[in-house]
Amino acid sequence: MNEMSQSDPVIETPPKEDSPPGVLDRIRANPTGRLALKIGIGILGGIVVAVGIVLIPFPGPGWAIVILGLAIWAVEFHWAKRLLHFTKGHVQSWTHWVLKQPLPLRALIGLAGFVFICAVVWTSVKLTMGIDLASVIWKFITGG
Numbered sequence: 001m002n003e004m005s006q007s008d009p010v011i012e013t014p015p016k017e018d019s020p021p022g023v024l025d026r027i028r029a030n031p032t033g034r035l036a037l038k039i040g041i042g043i044l045g046g047i048v049v050a051v052g053i054v055l056i057p058f059p060g061p062g063w064a065i066v067i068l069g070l071a072i073w074a075v076e077f078h079w080a081k082r083l084l085h086f087t088k089g090h091v092q093s094w095t096h097w098v099l100k101q102p103l104p105l106r107a108l109i110g111l112a113g114f115v116f117i118c119a120v121v122w123t124s125v126k127l128t129m130g131i132d133l134a135s136v137i138w139k140f141i142t143g144g
Contacts, residue, residue: 024075038076045073045080057124 027033052065067087073080098109122133 041072041076045069048072057120 021029024037027037046069048069049066050069052062052067052069054062055065056062067084070080070084070087074084098106101109125131125133
């Protein structure tokens with residue numbers, strides 16, 4: 001007989017509604033806390049998004065930082081949660097599509113991305129600092 005005896009304890013996890021409130025729930029329970037949380041999340045997310053936008057033209061994780069800021073906003077703002085979900089879905093579908101392509105096409109996509117990033121960096125350096133990176137690199141290569 002493999003039946004459980006009545007003396008065997010049965011461990012049940014309590015439903016989610018009975019669990020104690022988290023830190024954010026306790027802050028939101030107070031009208032002043034709710035407003036302070038919204039303002040704090042708004043400012044923090046805005047700073048992170050702004051830093052990410054500034055870093056987009058440069059090599060590195062500019063877009064990832066923008067998405068991180070969006071995730072911070074998504075803690076408190078429904079529009080940010082929807083936008084984050086939309087962005088995540090498109091990035092995942094693009095990644096899956098690229099990974100299904102043959103290696104030469106993936107290399108071509110990578111090369112196109114590299115050329116695009118180089119053009120953005122060259123343009124931003126040229127417009128902000130007045131330095132023509134192409135001529136600097138050419139002088140370095142030719143020794144002139």
